[in-house]
Amino acid sequence: MTSRHTVHSRPFRPDAEEEEKKAELKATAKKELEEWYARYHEQIEKAKLANREVSKNAEKEWVHERDSPAPKGQEWEAIAKLCDFNPKAARNSKDVSRMRSIILQLKQSPPQTNKTP
Structure with missing residues (x-):
């Protein structure tokens, strides 16, 4: 019994090797963790730059499309592109559902214009 009693009464002291490993x-x-955060922030910055570039290009394309004249007979199609048709x-x-439906009707069948002087 004394051997068991001495094992339990001895205070726990982690050895130096275990402390060194910890x-x-x-x-x-x-x-x-620091390397992971560095890669994470780098990826975020790259994504921000890419999104800004895509946004700039999309805006330039939209402005160009908006400012270019519509071909004859497709004016209502150009107007319909500028409208938001998602019901809110x-x-x-x-x-504005009535307005949306009228614009869509005009896009599908534009009115005939009489050009007789």
Whole structure:
């Protein structure tokens, strides 16, 4: 009984080798975490730059398309491109479903213009 009693009564003291391994693991984990954050922030910055470039190009293309004259007979199609046809049911907004339907009808069958002087 004395051997068992002495094992339990002895205070737990981690040896130096175990403490050294813990410190090494903590240092490795800290280094890996810092590297991960560096890669993460680098990816975010690259994505921001790419998104800005895409946005600039899309805006330039939209302005060019908006400012270029529509071919004869396709004026209503150009107007329909500028309109938002997604229905939005906000309480404070006006109902524009009738306007949307008229623009779509004009796009599909534009009115005949008489050009007789």
